[in-house]
Amino acid sequence: MKAGQDFDVVIVGGGMVGAAVAALLATQRATARLSIAVLEPRPVAPPLADEPFDIRVSAVSRGSQRLLEHVGAWPAIAARGAGPYRRMVVWDAAGSAGGEGSISFDAADLGEPDLGHLCENRAIQAALTERAMELGVTLLRANVEGLELGAEAAQLALGDGRRLSAALVVAADGADSAIRGMAGIDTKGWAYGQHGVVANLQPALPHGETAYQRFLPTGPLALLPLADGRVSIVWSTTQAEAESLLALDDAAFGMRVTEASCAVLGELAASGPRGAFPLRLIHALEYTRPRLALVGDAAHAVHPLAGQGVNLGFMDAAALAEVLGQSVATGADAGDPRALRRYERWRKAENLPAMAMFDGLKRLFSNSDPVLSWARRSGLSFFDAAAPVKRLLMRRALGTVGDVPAIMRR
Ligand SMILES: Cc1cc2nc3c(=O)[nH]c(=O)nc-3n(C[C@H](O)[C@H](O)[C@H](O)COP(=O)(O)OP(=O)(O)OC[C@H]3O[C@@H](n4cnc5c(N)ncnc54)[C@H](O)[C@@H]3O)c2cc1C
Numbered sequence: 001m002k003a004g005q006d007f008d009v010v011i012v013g014g015g016m017v018g019a020a021v022a023a024l025l026a027t028q029r030a031t032a033r034l035s036i037a038v039l040e041p042r043p044v045a046p047p048l049a050d051e052p053f054d055i056r057v058s059a060v061s062r063g064s065q066r067l068l069e070h071v072g073a074w075p076a077i078a079a080r081g082a083g084p085y086r087r088m089v090v091w092d093a094a095g096s097a098g099g100e101g102s103i104s105f106d107a108a109d110l111g112e113p114d115l116g117h118l119c120e121n122r123a124i125q126a127a128l129t130e131r132a133m134e135l136g137v138t139l140l141r142a143n144v145e146g147l148e149l150g151a152e153a154a155q156l157a158l159g160d161g162r163r164l165s166a167a168l169v170v171a172a173d174g175a176d177s178a179i180r181g182m183a184g185i186d187t188k189g190w191a192y193g194q195h196g197v198v199a200n201l202q203p204a205l206p207h208g209e210t211a212y213q214r215f216l217p218t219g220p221l222a223l224l225p226l227a228d229g230r231v232s233i234v235w236s237t238t239q240a241e242a243e244s245l246l247a248l249d250d251a252a253f254g255m256r257v258t259e260a261s262c263a264v265l266g267e268l269a270a271s272g273p274r275g276a277f278p279l280r281l282i283h284a285l286e287y288t289r290p291r292l293a294l295v296g297d298a299a300h301a302v303h304p305l306a307g308q309g310v311n312l313g314f315m316d317a318a319a320l321a322e323v324l325g326q327s328v329a330t331g332a333d334a335g336d337p338r339a340l341r342r343y344e345r346w347r348k349a350e351n352l353p354a355m356a357m358f359d360g361l362k363r364l365f366s367n368s369d370p371v372l373s374w375a376r377r378s379g380l381s382f383f384d385a386a387a388p389v390k391r392l393l394m395r396r397a398l399g400t401v402g403d404v405p406a407i408m409r410r
Helices: 016-027 062-070 074-081 121-134 178-182 239-247 250-260 309-329 337-365 370-385 387-398
Strands: 007-012 036-039 057-060 083-085 087-092 102-106 116-120 138-140 144-149 154-158 163-171 187-203 210-216 219-225 231-238 268-284 292-294
Touching: 007 016, 007 154, 016 036, 016 062, 016 121, 016 309, 036 121, 057 062, 057 121, 057 309, 062 074, 062 116, 062 121, 062 309, 074 116, 074 121, 083 219, 087 370, 102 370, 102 387, 116 121, 121 138, 144 178, 163 178, 178 292, 187 219, 187 239, 187 250, 231 239, 231 250, 231 268, 239 268, 250 268, 268 337, 292 337, 309 337, 337 370, 370 387
Parallel strands: 007 036, 007 163, 036 138, 087 210, 163 292
Antiparallel strands: 057 116, 083 116, 087 102, 144 154, 154 163, 187 231, 187 268, 210 219, 219 231
């Protein structure tokens, strides 16, 4: 660390992605000796064993699982309950699950044990934070209110009046990133005019470790299998319908979800909290500035229909750690501009096509035009019979092939 600097790396935002950056840098030999701080105003505690699963869960890909294993966070997440999903069935509103207008994916077709795991966000965040702290990362309960980027260092002004300097600031402060705004980085994107309603429900039939997604004209409804036998739903719909779903009593809400899912798992019983999140597409036009790198939702936020938001963020975290490791090993400081440019080129080239695909799927399916509906159903049935295409799609979703960071690779 240079004289006068408080830390080599300050990570703003200790959500799942910021905590992953911290744990990765502290684990990797080349960067383990850097002094690293995470600034997070709302750190989470690990969930208690008898607490029910929270409504915020994520489908964690195999590549992300490897990252979590690599830093030693996976055992705590698995012990809390990571529900594998081995099959996935996706169907159009006018089709039927497993019948016409549907496509099914099975991990067995790839010789894989599963397609991923459903994990609680707070369990992931807490496990990563705990590992980072065990490895010497400083966690400061603070939010950032000011940023100055210089050629030699970045200066941060904290909400409590403190000032910190670092060779590199990593912005992991989410889709509304204040750091991105303070650095003057513009974004492209749009609001989908949809909200994602989330809740955990008990199905009458066993979920069989299968994830279901039905595309309704107002947006997709996903039923994701949890380790406790319930399903986590993500129902993307208009704001008006989201508000009305939140206002229903448990019995009426359960009935609406049962109907909307064509009772694919029988009756769904609702109890416990529900929430709704506005859905947006956001892409930062630049991922780096001198002494600054953006990761996770601060760089890109996507529609949840493909369950890939945090998986893309974990790839950012691993890519950033990899390029910084290589750069620091040559004697460069943690904010070396060449390393930051490599990171930006790498992740933009991967994130942009993925974002375009999720956005295209969202548009293709949120449309009740009869010709498009027919084309969708025919297309799904056609691809369902095209085994090589399905295998390719499954491998991409596993996050272990393509230009992925070394620790996530097959
Ligand atoms: C309904 C829904 C379902 C989803 N399902 C999936 C899924 O199945 N799979 C998947 O991969 N993704 C999913 N996602 C996306 C996923 O939740 C996000 O991509 C992920 O949470 C982003 O993590 P992050 O750490 O980048 O940002 P966040 O989770 O937004 O974390 C940002 C952190 O920064 C902190 N912060 C904010 N401002 C400041 C500041 N000024 N100073 C300091 N700290 C600050 C916040 O307190 C927060 O902890 C879903 C999203 C939604 C809305």
